Amino acid sequence: MFLPTVTQVIRATLNEPISYKEKGNFALGIINACSGNPLIVILPATILTYLADLALFNTAQANMATGTHGNKELRDNAWIVVQHHLKVLMAVAQANSDENTLNGITIIQSGLFKVKMVPGKQDKVFRAKVNTGISGTIILLAPQIAKTSLHVWEQSLDGINWTPIDKTRKGTITVAGLKPVSKMWFRHGTDPANVLGWDYIYVTIP
Numbered sequence: 001m002f003l004p005t006v007t008q009v010i011r012a013t014l015n016e017p018i019s020y021k022e023k024g025n026f027a028l029g030i031i032n033a034c035s036g037n038p039l040i041v042i043l044p045a046t047i048l049t050y051l052a053d054l055a056l057f058n059t060a061q062a063n064m065a066t067g068t069h070g071n072k073e074l075r076d077n078a079w080i081v082v083q084h085h086l087k088v089l090m091a092v093a094q095a096n097s098d099e100n101t102l103n104g105i106t107i108i109q110s111g112l113f114k115v116k117m118v119p120g121k122q123d124k125v126f127r128a129k130v131n132t133g134i135s136g137t138i139i140l141l142a143p144q145i146a147k148t149s150l151h152v153w154e155q156s157l158d159g160i161n162w163t164p165i166d167k168t169r170k171g172t173i174t175v176a177g178l179k180p181v182s183k184m185w186f187r188h189g190t191d192p193a194n195v196l197g198w199d200y201i202y203v204t205i206p
Contacts, residue, residue, distance in 0.1 A: 010104040012094045012113040014086055020075065024058045027082050033112040034089045039096060039103075040111045042089060046159045050085040057082050087200045088159040088185055095202035126188045126199040130206045137176040138203060142188045144171045150191040159185050167191060178205045 017026050031054065034040045035047045057078035063071050093111045097104035105115050129139040142151055153165040153173050165175060165186075178184065182205050189198045 008117040008119065010097055010101065010108065011116045011118050012090050012097065012108040012111075013116050014083075014090060015114040016083070016086075020061055020064075020079065023079060023082075024054065024061060027054050027057070027086060030086055030089060030112045033110065034092075037110055039107045040089065040093045042092065043158060046088075049160050050082070050089075053078070053081050053085060084198055084200075085159070087198065088156075091185060091200040091202040095204075126201055128186065128201055128203045130203065132174075132206070134176070135180045135206060136178045137174065138178065138205065140173050140175060140186055140188065140201075142171040142199070145190050152189045152191045154187050154189075156185045156187075157182070162187065180205050 017023055028051075031047060031050050034042050035044075057075070060071065060075040060078045064075055089111060090113050093108045093113055097107045100107065108115050124143045126140075126142045129141065132139060140153060145151065147169075150167040150169065151171055151173070152167050153175075154162045155165055155175070156162045166173060175186075183202065184205060185200055185202050187198045187200045
């Protein structure tokens with residue numbers, strides 16, 4: 001066990017395998033580790049959906065053996081879906097770690113995520129400000145991107161269904177009218193080419 005220094009924060013990372021043959025078992029391990037985990041509480045319906053999408057990936061990966069044209073694209077696209085599910089789970093682990101830094105490493109590792117110590121300055125990390133003084137209102141902040149692109153913001157109550165919030169030129173947006181005390185996921189990407197680039201956070205609404 002190790003603790004961060006005063007200039008570091010604990011970050012969860014996926015550290016997924018390169019080989020697609022190993023990705024299925026890797027994802028299953030994380031999903032199972034987060035299922036029924038009191039340190040990373042996930043709705044059972046969300047877990048079931050993630051397992052179903054993982055099964056689609058495993059089928060697509062198995063079909064690669066036939067050499068049929070188009071199988072690789074199907075496999076790759078199926079993995080993108082699973083990968084984003086894993087990021088949703090990791091966002092919960094990260095949020096819970098941030099709220100309980102003394103046990104932060106234990107929380108992250110309980111979901112089979114890897115732990116990384118990074119500099120305390122978090123300007124380059126997608127994050128939220130919840131101390132706005134207005135109930136049901138938060139401010140989302142993201143690293144700046146090229147001026148030729150737009151920031152894309154979405155939200156979800158279950159980690160499955162995503163509702164667009166808006167697209168902005170600036171790397172910040174205020175989201176109001178949320179249900180206080182509820183927990184929600186938010187994700188940020190860029191347009192164009194945001195399919196692979198979603199970043200996720202999990203927030204308790206003030």
